[in-house]
Each structure stands twice: as C-alpha cells, then as structure tokens.
Amino acid sequence: MKLEFLAPQTLQDAVTMAKARGGAARFIAGGTDLIIQARKSGAWPEAVINLQQIPGFGEIKGTGPNFSLGSLVTHRQIEREIRFAGALEALRESACVIGGHQVRNVATVGGNLCNASPAADMVPILLCLNAEVALAGSEGRRVVPLANFIEGPRKTVRASDEVMTEIAFAAPAQKFSSTFLKGGRRRAMEISIVAMAGVVSASPDGKMTDVRLAMGAAGPKAIRLTEAEKFLEGKVLSKDVLEETGMLAAAAASPIDDVRASASFRRHLAGVYARRVVELSWNRISELNDDRSAA
Amino acid sequence: MTEVQLDLTVNGRRHRLSIPAHYSLLDVLRDELELTGTKTNCLEAECGVCTVVLDGKSVASCTVLAAQCQGRQVATVEGLAEGAALHPLQEAFIEFGAVQCGYCIPGMIMTAKAFLDENPRPTRESVREAIAGTLCRCTGYQKIVDAIMAAAQRLSQQGERA
Structure with a gap:
C-alpha cells in the first residue's frame, strides 16, 4: 500500500492537487467514512488530500432566515448550535443521532453529503430546507440544489477535483x-x-x-x-x-x-x-x- | 512520499514519528508508541473501545487518520493517573465495580473524561447519552453511570478546593 498524504493550505492548491491526479485522489475531511471504506475494501486511493487545514470552512453563518454551513462544520457543532434551537430543531436532531460523541466530534456535514449514503442522516432535513451546495473546482465555482447533487447510492454530480465549500438554506417565511x-x-x-x-x-x-x-x-x-x-x-x-x-x-x-x-x-x-x-x-x-x- | 512525518503530543510528551500515510491514530498509539491501553476492536467506529481525547474532544481513534493529527494533543488512558494517584474516574470505576472484563473501560473512561471536562455537573441522562457510542457487553451501564456521576462530584469538589 502506497498511500500519499497531501496537506494543502489553500482551496486552490487542493483543487490543483486533485486535478493533477485525475480521479486517483480523494479529498478527506473528518475521514470517518473514507477510512472505514478503504480499510474494509483494501482499496485505498492513491492519495488523500486533507481539507482540514484550509481555513474558512468550519463555521456556521447567518442569523436567519438565511444560513450557511461550512462544509467542514462537524455534526457536534450543528447539534449544539443555539441558532437552530426552536423552529430549526430538526437540524440538531439529525446531527445528534449520527454516531456517538466520538464520531460527531470529527465527522463533517460536507463529508456526510459527499459520501452520499442513502442513509445519510443530514440529508432529509436539508432537502426539506431546499439546501444548495457550493462546489469549487478547476472549472470554477457552481451552486447545485442538494436534491440534484446526490444522484444515487454513493453517487453525486461532484467532479473528482471539486471541493464542497458550503451548504446554504433559508428558513420558511411563515410560522x-x-x-x-x-x-x-x-x-x-x-x-x-x-x-x-x-x-x-x-x-x-x-x-x-x-x-x-x-x-x-x-x-x-x-x-x-x-x-x-x-x-x-x-x-x-x-x-x-x-x-x-x-x-x-x-x-x-x-x-x-x-x-x-x-x-x-x-x-x-x-x-x-x-x-x-x-x-x-x-x-x-x-x-x-x-x-x-x-x- | 508515502511516509508522513508526524509531530504528535501524547499525554504531554512530544513525539516525532515517521509513519505510513494510511495509519490511523490507533495504529500509531498502539504499534508505534506501544500505548496498548487503548483497545482495538471493530475498526469501524461502532464500539468506542478505541476512544481517546484529541484536542479536548473524544474521538474514535480507529477512524482518525494519524496524518491529520499533525501538531495536535492526544490524551490516552495511560496519561490519566498522576504517578501512583489514580484519576477520580479510575477510582470511581473501581469503587463502584463498573469493570468486569475491562475491554471497553479505557474507551469508556476517556469518553467520560472528555464529557466531564465540558460538563462538570452532568445529569444521569446526559451521562447515558454521552457514553451511547461506547459499548459494554458485560457490566451493563448502571454501575458505569454510577461511577461517572460519582467522579463528576469528586472532580467538582476538587475544583472548588483548588
């Protein structure tokens, strides 16, 4: 096994590294899905590109009705987010059933969406909130409705050199x-x-x-x-x-x-x-x- | 480059290691540093026996890539006691008979450690929720929860005295 570990400091570098390796590299955020899958199948990618050191994707932003989740926001952050207490409680309820504390401290919302498990727990509420995901890749940036982003089991429209940067949604206007x-x-x-x-x-x-x-x-x-x-x-x-x-x-x-x-x-x-x-x-x-x- | 140069502080001691890039934090702790208090079991973040504290937060070390821990602080069960003086969590687990086979206990104690550091005055219910990701298949959770509640009380008394 000859896994290469790449640690870009900027989004641009991460995209360039992925582009240079065609589809042979995988981005890694929390890693809780990627590591288990690679270990079980024995099929590690040629390289993993660590997203954790790139600043700016670990925050929950907005005061309502518009909110955005940085793709590296952990489930633990969502579960404890006071802005989601009350009407948006389902976001906290979805986050707090994922894994245990040990997984939620590490696993990210961007990873949960990109992994595209049919059982991914953050997906249903984000579909209800008509969430849109932002992707940045070698061809530029684009925004895709979450409903179109996930195509099927483990399958998304994300190109191998595209990084999910944020997930945006708006709360409904009425009570x-x-x-x-x-x-x-x-x-x-x-x-x-x-x-x-x-x-x-x-x-x-x-x-x-x-x-x-x-x-x-x-x-x-x-x-x-x-x-x-x-x-x-x-x-x-x-x-x-x-x-x-x-x-x-x-x-x-x-x-x-x-x-x-x-x-x-x-x-x-x-x-x-x-x-x-x-x-x-x-x-x-x-x-x-x-x-x-x-x- | 398939080896990663890793700078990792474990239980206050700094290590500079050269490790294969696919190593998990668990691999490094057990195989490189010979800290075998942290146990190996499911290797898929189901059971929690491999739980350690990374930068103050509990993590399943089997699903954390060691290379992602560059420059970070890890606490394992070996680092809890101060010399011969056991940590209040360890004392309480003994006192309440919260240990049978013992295999889950290092993970259980480190799960509880991270939780109590953030929640010094827990309820029984919040303790149960906190340890939900750490499986014990023999003692049952009653005595474990009793021990964690007792340790919480002792830790907060110690805190008040200090």
Missing part, C-alpha cells in the same frame, strides 16, 4: 417548525433503517401549509415526499389526514432488504414516521409560539 426521527436498533453509532424529516408551516387561518417531508434510507437516495406534501397543503391535522399521509409515505418508499431490516418493515416504518413527524411538527409550532408569548 413553522421542524422534526427529525430516525429508526434504528440502537441510539448511537447506528445506520438508519428509515429516517424522516419534516418542516411544517402554519397559515394565518390555522391550516398546514408549505409542508415539506423527506425520507432517507428507504430507497437509493433520500427523497422529498411530494405526494404527501401536496395532500397536506391547506389541511387541518386529524387522524384521517395522518393516516393518508402515512399511506402516501409508505407508497413512496422503495426500500431494500438487508441485515438491518426487511423492506416491508422499512415501508411500514416510513408510514409510521411520516405520521409522527407531521403530528410532532404541527404541535411544535404552537409550543414555539406559546413559549414566545410567555417570554
């Missing part, structure tokens, strides 16, 4: 809240069986509006549940509405059988979690607003 739920056998160090995120807004007349639901680990990539979203627009929460939401979510799932769960159990969970996410998010809107009036 809203968000929820993330993850199904797994264990509460830490676990790969999701099904992951569900939702962002629900309330219209002035007390109906659900601008409902966004996204599901991970139940198909080749995380997806928005557009049928369920359309159905929920303008609805008032009821048992029947939740029932229908669950059926639409289960119908949208295209899960696999694997060691973690059967496809049919995953489909069942998709329905259960869609119902819970909508109900919880709706209840959270009034809780958030009660808190505000009480304070």
Whole structure:
C-alpha cells in the first residue's frame, strides 16, 4: 500500500492537487467514512488530500432566515448550535443521532453529503430546507440544489477535483417548525433503517401549509415526499389526514432488504414516521409560539 | 512520499514519528508508541473501545487518520493517573465495580473524561447519552453511570478546593 498524504493550505492548491491526479485522489475531511471504506475494501486511493487545514470552512453563518454551513462544520457543532434551537430543531436532531460523541466530534456535514449514503442522516432535513451546495473546482465555482447533487447510492454530480465549500438554506417565511426521527436498533453509532424529516408551516387561518417531508434510507437516495406534501397543503391535522399521509409515505418508499431490516418493515416504518413527524411538527409550532408569548 | 512525518503530543510528551500515510491514530498509539491501553476492536467506529481525547474532544481513534493529527494533543488512558494517584474516574470505576472484563473501560473512561471536562455537573441522562457510542457487553451501564456521576462530584469538589 502506497498511500500519499497531501496537506494543502489553500482551496486552490487542493483543487490543483486533485486535478493533477485525475480521479486517483480523494479529498478527506473528518475521514470517518473514507477510512472505514478503504480499510474494509483494501482499496485505498492513491492519495488523500486533507481539507482540514484550509481555513474558512468550519463555521456556521447567518442569523436567519438565511444560513450557511461550512462544509467542514462537524455534526457536534450543528447539534449544539443555539441558532437552530426552536423552529430549526430538526437540524440538531439529525446531527445528534449520527454516531456517538466520538464520531460527531470529527465527522463533517460536507463529508456526510459527499459520501452520499442513502442513509445519510443530514440529508432529509436539508432537502426539506431546499439546501444548495457550493462546489469549487478547476472549472470554477457552481451552486447545485442538494436534491440534484446526490444522484444515487454513493453517487453525486461532484467532479473528482471539486471541493464542497458550503451548504446554504433559508428558513420558511411563515410560522413553522421542524422534526427529525430516525429508526434504528440502537441510539448511537447506528445506520438508519428509515429516517424522516419534516418542516411544517402554519397559515394565518390555522391550516398546514408549505409542508415539506423527506425520507432517507428507504430507497437509493433520500427523497422529498411530494405526494404527501401536496395532500397536506391547506389541511387541518386529524387522524384521517395522518393516516393518508402515512399511506402516501409508505407508497413512496422503495426500500431494500438487508441485515438491518426487511423492506416491508422499512415501508411500514416510513408510514409510521411520516405520521409522527407531521403530528410532532404541527404541535411544535404552537409550543414555539406559546413559549414566545410567555417570554 | 508515502511516509508522513508526524509531530504528535501524547499525554504531554512530544513525539516525532515517521509513519505510513494510511495509519490511523490507533495504529500509531498502539504499534508505534506501544500505548496498548487503548483497545482495538471493530475498526469501524461502532464500539468506542478505541476512544481517546484529541484536542479536548473524544474521538474514535480507529477512524482518525494519524496524518491529520499533525501538531495536535492526544490524551490516552495511560496519561490519566498522576504517578501512583489514580484519576477520580479510575477510582470511581473501581469503587463502584463498573469493570468486569475491562475491554471497553479505557474507551469508556476517556469518553467520560472528555464529557466531564465540558460538563462538570452532568445529569444521569446526559451521562447515558454521552457514553451511547461506547459499548459494554458485560457490566451493563448502571454501575458505569454510577461511577461517572460519582467522579463528576469528586472532580467538582476538587475544583472548588483548588
């Protein structure tokens, strides 16, 4: 094994190094996915290009409604971000179920997205927030909606010399809240069986509006549940509405059988979690607003 | 260039090493520095037995590339005791019988160390959450949580006296 370790100090150098090696080099951020994959397969890349020493990508910016996450922001930073407490709680809930403290201290949000696991836990809520990712490569810079960035399992539109630099999103304009739920056998160090995120807004007349639901680990990539979203627009929460939401979510799932769960159990969970996410998010809107009036 | 020149401080002692680029921090600790208190097990950040403290934060040393630790500070279980005086966490683990086979204990203690450094007055629930990434398959977590809570109390008393 002849792995080369490259430690650029600037983004430009990182891109140049990657370009010079064609597709034979991999960028490394926290490394928690890359190292396991390389060790298991025995197929290390020719070189790894360390992004950790390049300044400027480790911060969470913005005071709302617009926010951006530097690609090297760790899950631990997101989990503890006070700006995401409250309506954007689902970001913290997604970050805090990834690995244990040991993984979240190291693993980055950019790595989670670029690794493109169908079970990547940050993806569903970022899809709900219509996040866009910024890429910088030898051909220049571009911004891609996250929904188009991930193409399938472990597959993205990122060129081998492109570095993800940031992830940007805006909070919804109306009163809203968000929820993330993850199904797994264990509460830490676990790969999701099904992951569900939702962002629900309330219209002035007390109906659900601008409902966004996204599901991970139940198909080749995380997806928005557009049928369920359309159905929920303008609805008032009821048992029947939740029932229908669950059926639409289960119908949208295209899960696999694997060691973690059967496809049919995953489909069942998709329905259960869609119902819970909508109900919880709706209840959270009034809780958030009660808190505000009480304070 | 496939070897990396690594400058790493472990338990306060600075080392200058030449290592293969694919070495994990765990490889360096165990195989280069012979600090075998940190254990090897799953090698995929599932079990937490390889947990050490890197620049004040707990990390799974099996999934940290050593070359990325250039100039950084590592604390392992070997660095906790001061001479013959055990660290309050170590004392509490003994006192509460929180150890059976012992394999997870170095990782468990270092996980707890990083957590208590940031959260000197924890709740039982926050301790359970903090050690969720570190598996014990024999003692069960009750006594481990008891020990960490007791150590937290002693550490904060020591802090007040100091």
